[in-house]
Amino acid sequence: GAVVSQHPSRVICKSGTSVKIECRSLDFQATTMFWYRQFPKKSLMLMATSNEGSKATYEQGVEKDKFLINHASLTLSTLTVTSAHPEDSSFYICSARGTSGRNGDTQYFGPGTRLTVL
Amino acid sequence: KQEVTQIPAALSVPEGENLVLNCSFTDSAIYNLQWFRQDPGKGLTSLLLIQSSQREQTSGRLNASLDKSSGRSTLYIAASQPGDSATYLCAVKKYSGNTPLVFGKGTRLSVIA
Numbered sequence: 001g002a003v004v005s006q007h008p009s010r011v012i013c014k015s016g017t018s019v020k021i022e023c024r025s026l027d028f029q030a031t032t033m034f035w036y037r038q039f040p041k042k043s044l045m046l047m048a049t050s051n052e053g054s055k056a057t058y059e060q061g062v063e064k065d066k067f068l069i070n071h072a073s074l075t076l077s078t079l080t081v082t083s084a085h086p087e088d089s090s091f092y093i094c095s096a097r098g099t100s101g102r103n104g105d106t107q108y109f110g111p112g113t114r115l116t117v118l
Numbered sequence: 119k120q121e122v123t124q125i126p127a128a129l130s131v132p133e134g135e136n137l138v139l140n141c142s143f144t145d146s147a148i149y150n151l152q153w154f155r156q157d158p159g160k161g162l163t164s165l166l167l168i169q170s171s172q173r174e175q176t177s178g179r180l181n182a183s184l185d186k187s188s189g190r191s192t193l194y195i196a197a198s199q200p201g202d203s204a205t206y207l208c209a210v211k212k213y214s215g216n217t218p219l220v221f222g223k224g225t226r227l228s229v230i231a
Contacts, residue, residue: 006161034218043207043223044162049216093161097216107211107219109154111161 002028004096006110013084014118021079021113023094029074030096034107035067038091050077084117091115120145124208124222131198132230139193139225141208146189149214153182153193154207156224162207166193198229 003026013019023033031052036044048069050056056069066088068080077096081088091114095107121144131137141151150169154162166175166182168191174183181194195202205226209219 032216041226043221046218046220049218051216091159095219106164106167109162109164112159114159 002026002096002098002106002108004030004094004108004110006092006094006113008113009111010114010116012116012118015085016083018080018082019084019115021081021092021094021115023077023079023096023110025075025096025098025108028096028098028108030077030098031074032097033071033077034095034097035069035077035079036093036095038093038112040091044093047079081115084115086117089115089117120148120210120212120220122208122210122220122222124206124225126225127223128226128228130228130230133198133200135198135229136194136196137198137227139195139206139208139227141191141193141222143189143191143210143220145212146186148186148210148212149217151182151184151191151208151210152219153180153191154209156205156207158205165206195227198227200229200231203227203229 005024007022033050035047047062048056048058050069050071058064071077093112095109125140152167153165168184179196184191205224207224209221
């Protein structure tokens with residue numbers, strides 16, 4: 001089946017630093033990747049939709065200058081949390097949508113990245 | 119705006135019991151609906167996907183039904199086991215293509231041995 005990986009799985013950083021999270025589709029090409037954020041015991045909230053080769057579309061209330069998204073290839077999207085603060089601590093999950101066929105209308109989810117900002 | 123509600127928020131049952139998790143959505147114009155499992159601190163595992171034209175899907179001890187016109191779906195788990203303990207999330211997709219999934223808050227299931 002289609003596999004999506006995320007790296008790192010867990011990161012602890014100091015307040016004010018920037019953190020980059022990678023999301024890769026390992027065995028299929030993903031024209032679209034979605035970034036979600038999940039607070040403890042809450043559901044997944046969509047942050048942005050990332051399309052290969054174009055600017056990401058951010059959901060209302062999500063600061064695009066704080067959460068930088070780059071989708072440079074059909075298998076890689078990155079989320080950079082700039083100048084991280086403790087309130088940015090959360091579980092970040094990406095998902096990838098395939099280009100066609102079996103993978104065309106299914107979102108495959110990565111294992112998530114736990115960010116803790118001290 | 120689509121809203122997805124899951125009831126109950128938490129459920130505790132003894133091992134071996136059959137159980138039903140409920141999901142409702144406000145906009146019945148959906149493309150598909152998906153049930154996921156999430157273990158604590160982990161990502162999502164897709165359990166069942168039901169297209170809007172389908173009424174149900176089955177996988178092992180799991181059966182998901184969809185009544186699109188009334189905006190409801192149920193996930194039936196037969197003969198529950200302690201290993202079924204997890205949070206179960208329901209999500210709907212409005213259109214084919216680039217529209218994202220909209221998630222409910224989940225039902226946290228505990229199966230007691």
